[in-house]
Amino acid sequence: MLVAALFLLGLPSVVTSFQSSQWTLVLIFAIAVMGLNVLVGYSGQISLGHGAFMALGAYTTAVLISHYHVNYLLTIPIAGLVTGMIGFLLGVPALRLSALYLALATFALAVVTPSLIKRPDKLTGGVQGILLVPPDPPQFASSAFATLTNGPQMTSEQWLYYLSLGIGAVLFWLAWNVIRHRPGRAMRAIRDGEVAAAASGINVAGYKTLAFGMSAFYAGIAGSLFGLATGFVSPDTFPVALSFQLLVGAVVGGLASIAGPLLGGTVMYWLPIVSSQTISSQDWIPTQISSVFVKAGPAVTYGALLILIMIFAPTGVVGLITSGYAALRNRLRGAGERGTGQMPPDPQTV
């Protein structure tokens, strides 16, 4: 953990500004994945629509800045709270849906979101979206950075990196505490068996909607930062694929684990980019096959990798490492009963 922290803190000083901005996106995705992890991994509810929450957060920030000239820093928590509240409210009808239906409904939400954004075009800028100017770093930060690294003043990309890192760290600490204490235990109890949990006196409805709201809050903040970091929001920046990538990030990174989200964020950002390159560099795959993958583009590799990961490591890479491969295969092959979207028990408690 400490190593990771040092690495993350030091990163911008050793890489280019552009690369910092790439890692900013990793951090932003990690924040969203953290929230989704709470929902899916800990409380056992599936959402294929968290891209919509990110969109909501991003647009809240964009609209507040461009129409109402609110200070950008202030828009971040506002975006989070607005999205969180909507998430909490949506969590109420979600209670009535079984896992599959919830996946279906949230999937539909993700598909519908771009057209919902386009409609009120006076506010949202319609198809063209809203442009945001990336904020300049505040003077104190910029000078401190320059002094510490013996280099130039901080760029706005680097500032956004640190901003995201700071917010991410706070949210991480928040999530960690929730998980560690009663809400986390309650959620896990719900995930592993709702009826039993209810029978033990756990307020199932309350915790499930809390999980929804919390995960939406995180996604909203991530969306807000996303808008600031990329400088542009439009309906097309939040397609269905984003929601799916978030879920993939959560699953591959390891559901119901704490280190997972960071890995998940990394995977989310890099996998589409890197997958075709990785495949072609693997010597043991015959060139005919790998060249198909390279030419076919990231989607094919992405999809194929995903399927393979689900077949062999359904609790994600982190789970794979901690539980051991054989145990996971057994759990997947024979023991699983398909019920209300219950995940295998979490392999690690932090």
Place this chain on the structure above:
Amino acid sequence: MQEFLQQVVSGIASGGIFASLALALVLIYNAMGLVNFAQGEMAMFATFVAFTLIDRGMSYWIALPLTLVIAFAGGVLIQRAVIRPVERAPVLTLVIVTLGLATLINGLAGFLFGYVPRSFPSPFSVHTVSVLGALVSYRDLGVIAVSAIVLVLIYLLLQRTTLGLTMRAAAHNPDASRLLGVRVSWMLALGWGLASAVGALSGIMVAPILLLEPNMMQTIIIYAFAAAVLGGIESPLGAVVGGLIVGITVNLAGAYLVGGDLQLAIAFLIIVAVLVVKPNGLFGRPSVRRV
């Protein structure tokens, strides 16, 4: 009034398309308790196959059944290769696998066929004919007719043949069916094949209307979800009825209420409303599904 009638007929035609794809979803749900998020992409891919055949000179009326057969084989293959290894996994895993499949197929289609929208031929002209005073296009009538025929054939297959009986048995109660000598695993594969073929039909019928490109089915699948959910995800009849209702409703709402761009939002509302008010849909059984 005339325009209203036209919209209704148009809605019925759309409904036929939605019903076919919804039926595919229902077939797989009945077999495995799983919603196949890749159904739309599978249909799109099959439509591209049909396009390629026709482009190479094959007559539409030969390419159509041939494509359905190919789609059938594809569905069986996918079940054997991808789904069977994760058959007993939790819902989330299966959802992700089908989503991964969707991504893969979409990317593959883009790679093989490109992203340029193509126009897909229809054997029915767009000329209109007057029915009860309203102007209805031959194409809409054709879609209605073809959907109806295929749906009736599927009904006959499932309800009147031994094969259909064993497929239904395997879907409803695999353990008891095994004790009767039914090869359950193969019945599941056939179910996927059949669903794939039916889905392909919906793709082929919608392609002349929208343009054929890899993302063509992404909105149609939402309408199909709405139809399946409304009709009851376990009921083939529900898929048909649901499809018709969704088709007509969305068409009318688009024309008179909210405008074309929000038709998808209407479908979403239907999904949410049904799931919250009557999750089993119109024809679904209230019984709890076996786990």
Place this chain on the structure above:
Amino acid sequence: MELLEIEEVRAGYGPTQVLHGVSLAVAEGEIVSLLGANGAGKTTTLRAICGGVRWDGAIRLSGRSLRRMSTEDIVRSGVAHVPEGRGILTDLTVAENLRLGEHLRRDRSQVRKDYDRVFEYFPILRERRSLSASTLSGGEQQMLAVARALLMRPRLMLLDEPSLGLAPLVVKSIFDIIRDINHTDRVGVLLVEQNARLALELSTHAYVLEVGRVAVTGLSADLKGDDSVRRSYLGY
């Protein structure tokens, strides 16, 4: 060579071992009863024969080992299993259930005759032909299950607690029919029952399971007459 031979079979569910070395045999056209208290392993034995549970040891049908065969293939070799709970497909009609019994058979004219027999034994099934099987009462569902098994024309029939939850008169008529099927078609029957008295009257040989092992075996007639066996193992 017997119709069914089971040798030193061990079986269980995961970490729980239920059978600890069970051996029994059913000759061609013979009725054998498998008795014992709840949890003794009777159902598990039947499941093992049909491949529904992992087992060690030897199980042979007419000399052919059943290891590695899937349930449906074992059934297709001539085994009909009427499980506890009857295995009725309640989403289907009575006629469809019966059809599933005979759908694999090629001898269609004989099938027609068998349908006549089935309806003669169980007229109610003809009456309720087009209705959903879920509308049948417990006793009627048991009749349907036995009728369906008859239509399968098996060489070996495995019956798990056919009397469970049924009124005495219904039980009697079902047992009469089993006796008749066995007599007419020379079908071997392995009958698991808690109602030991009826089972002993119907069968020629009997095995009593206790905690996963065969505790007592012998001719049913002998066991019936042996008071100590009856009291210790059979509860009456």
